[in-house]
Amino acid sequence: MDTFYIQTFAALHKLGMFSFSKGFVPWNNDQSGSPLDVLRWQVYAQPHVGFGKLNVPERLAFSTAALTLNEYVDLDPDKTGISLGTVFGSISTDLRYMESVESGFPSPAYFTATLPSSAATEVAIMFKLKGPDRIFVGNETPGLTALENALTLLKLNKASSMLVLLVNGIDRKEKSSPFITLEKGMSTYCYGLLLTKKRSNHGINYRIELSTDDTTLAKNSQQRTEESYFFDLINAMMKKRNIKLTYSIGTLGGSIVLTKER
Amino acid sequence: MEQLLAELKEKIISTLKLTDIKPEEIVEDEPLIGEGLGLDSIDTLELLVLMEKEYGVTVPDINVGRKIFASLTSMAEYITEHRKK
Amino acid sequence: MNHVVFEQAEILTPLGNCSETIDNLFHGTGAITEGPCFGVPVAYASFGDTSFRALDLCAEKFKHEIISSAFVPEKTVFIYCAAKGDIRALEQKECTQSPLLDEQARLVCDVLAIEPKRIMVVSNACASGNVGIELASDLLQSGAFSQAILFSFDTLSRFVVSGFHALSALSEAGARPFDAERDGLTLGDGAAISLLSYRKAAPGDIIVAGCGSSNDANHRTGPSPTGEGLYRAAQAALENANMLSEEVGAIKCHGTATEFNDAMEAKMLDRLFKEGCPPAVSLKGAIGHLSGSSSLVEAALSCAFIKKRTLPKTFGFEKSGVEESIGISAQPQQFSRPSVLSLSAGFGGLNSAILLKENA
Numbered sequence: 001m002d003t004f005y006i007q008t009f010a011a012l013h014k015l016g017m018f019s020f021s022k023g024f025v026p027w028n029n030d031q032s033g034s035p036l037d038v039l040r041w042q043v044y045a046q047p048h049v050g051f052g053k054l055n056v057p058e059r060l061a062f063s064t065a066a067l068t069l070n071e072y073v074d075l076d077p078d079k080t081g082i083s084l085g086t087v088f089g090s091i092s093t094d095l096r097y098m099e100s101v102e103s104g105f106p107s108p109a110y111f112t113a114t115l116p117s118s119a120a121t122e123v124a125i126m127f128k129l130k131g132p133d134r135i136f137v138g139n140e141t142p143g144l145t146a147l148e149n150a151l152t153l154l155k156l157n158k159a160s161s162m163l164v165l166l167v168n169g170i171d172r173k174e175k176s177s178p179f180i181t182l183e184k185g186m187s188t189y190c191y192g193l194l195l196t197k198k199r200s201n202h203g204i205n206y207r208i209e210l211s212t213d214d215t216t217l218a219k220n221s222q223q224r225t226e227e228s229y230f231f232d233l234i235n236a237m238m239k240k241r242n243i244k245l246t247y248s249i250g251t252l253g254g255s256i257v258l259t260k261e262r
Numbered sequence: 263m264e265q266l267l268a269e270l271k272e273k274i275i276s277t278l279k280l281t282d283i284k285p286e287e288i289v290e291d292e293p294l295i296g297e298g299l300g301l302d303s304i305d306t307l308e309l310l311v312l313m314e315k316e317y318g319v320t321v322p323d324i325n326v327g328r329k330i331f332a333s334l335t336s337m338a339e340y341i342t343e344h345r346k347k
Numbered sequence: 348m349n350h351v352v353f354e355q356a357e358i359l360t361p362l363g364n365c366s367e368t369i370d371n372l373f374h375g376t377g378a379i380t381e382g383p384c385f386g387v388p389v390a391y392a393s394f395g396d397t398s399f400r401a402l403d404l405c406a407e408k409f410k411h412e413i414i415s416s417a418f419v420p421e422k423t424v425f426i427y428c429a430a431k432g433d434i435r436a437l438e439q440k441e442c443t444q445s446p447l448l449d450e451q452a453r454l455v456c457d458v459l460a461i462e463p464k465r466i467m468v469v470s471n472a473c474a475s476g477n478v479g480i481e482l483a484s485d486l487l488q489s490g491a492f493s494q495a496i497l498f499s500f501d502t503l504s505r506f507v508v509s510g511f512h513a514l515s516a517l518s519e520a521g522a523r524p525f526d527a528e529r530d531g532l533t534l535g536d537g538a539a540i541s542l543l544s545y546r547k548a549a550p551g552d553i554i555v556a557g558c559g560s561s562n563d564a565n566h567r568t569g570p571s572p573t574g575e576g577l578y579r580a581a582q583a584a585l586e587n588a589n590m591l592s593e594e595v596g597a598i599k600c601h602g603t604a605t606e607f608n609d610a611m612e613a614k615m616l617d618r619l620f621k622e623g624c625p626p627a628v629s630l631k632g633a634i635g636h637l638s639g640s641s642s643l644v645e646a647a648l649s650c651a652f653i654k655k656r657t658l659p660k661t662f663g664f665e666k667s668g669v670e671e672s673i674g675i676s677a678q679p680q681q682f683s684r685p686s687v688l689s690l691s692a693g694f695g696g697l698n699s700a701i702l703l704k705e706n707a
Contacts, residue, residue, distance in 0.1 A: 121695025
């Protein structure tokens, strides 16, 4: 049976930033406690002229990718792909772009960011990740779908490592948009996991097993959000613990086991 | 001219959202596109929109645009010559 | 041994459904018409009946085309492949269709009256259809599902037309892929549905023999000038299919008719087919660039080309405008080996290649 490993991880969360390389870093006092306020220097040491241009999901994905890949030296970027789960895709930029169309001056820069995939491709361009990319939008479990897909691509040897990103973020002004369901629109987060099929001397080598199993579907109990499961995974790794999670979201159920290898 | 140059620096930074760059870091006689500011073809198109929207200056095609953006000074000169607002 | 079988497909293009599109392509009838399109002075390729730009009506049209008696909902994954999908709500106050892709996917399942085990939405820009096929193949081979329904939809809108125009990417007179006079792409309406399954293939079945994808890691909109990324995707598809380039019967190019796309594609094809390029075609001078739905539509058409062992002419092509000699022709071309390599390249450097083949 194939084994797969998590080598590094990061998360932008309402409490602050979590990462393997920097531990937990709370938001500054002048930041509102939202990952939307993340600053370039907090995640990436060099100046990056394009940082301010990134839309919300791009900025969250770039920042999380930067934190995830920071100091990880065992990466072959030519064979690293990105599996992105994005809850709202590019809806905020779609609305900004449409405003520019109505003003009579359609913005080329906004238009190129009106794709759910741009959050993944900006990361690919910045970190020169040339492997296969897959972009999954919405449908309750984009992150688990992205994680599952990353494992499949590794299993089929289509990549030597996969960066899994789960991003949820919209502009503050869209919180009242008729297109945004309130519950999902309220939270802003991004999670990143770097997966490999081989052990690495430079990573954390957490074995990951993901399975789907309909019998775990919660019948009447209150269902948790996808984010809460991702947070549990990151939290366990921050505390260097093993974890077995049973998840149940909508029609998708199963388990995730993380085991720290010695 | 000085005033237009200063205004353009502010407008370029805000339009292209160059948060890592300060106005004084834009050298007036260096190319706008490419190495210096790290601007690319999409930025070139965005600058063309800026010229039309703010100054009523329309540029016949992107190749002329590339010449205009040879430097901030040449951009300012072109605007001065063709501006309608 | 089991294969991923391309069981059925139906499409809607500016030239009609699948059989009408094929007839028109081989009779030399294209669909590109003069602008303006949404007030923009560019050529375009529209559905004959523009009411099908509404996702629910389009899905309704496909309802009886594809769901065969062999359909097993509890073992089926439904994959919605789109770059933008139905975004009328962003433009029209009275339209209530959600612009969010996952809600559109659910709507399509409701209209088709299917309840698949899983619904996935894949949005790899203009390569969404091909990446959907690759995703379906991976899922079927991993045993997670036994069938996949792919649905792809992207149509003309003021949003998309004005955006490509703002990028100076659209041709005024119409797309002329690989031609010396090419001056940009032409957008069109497109939709497709297809059913893939995993089983022992019979002789004559079309199978998805291999898939590969990559990222240029180069630029938001422009392709890598060398074609390196698309080359790697095509190479990966060949390796995945366990085939050599000289075993490929024909090529369905991405061929958008922009200066940069066609130049890079010619470079990568020349490099991939060292022994000389097999017959090649771009369909975008006939039906336009159907953005996110283009590659699923073109894959369905490629299956028909394999059956006919003939490619239609490349509409708009007269005199080669690329440096390499790559098998593009102004005439229909016959080929003997029953396989087509179908290429797609999207914004953000997203490349995908699919190798379709008739089972011997």
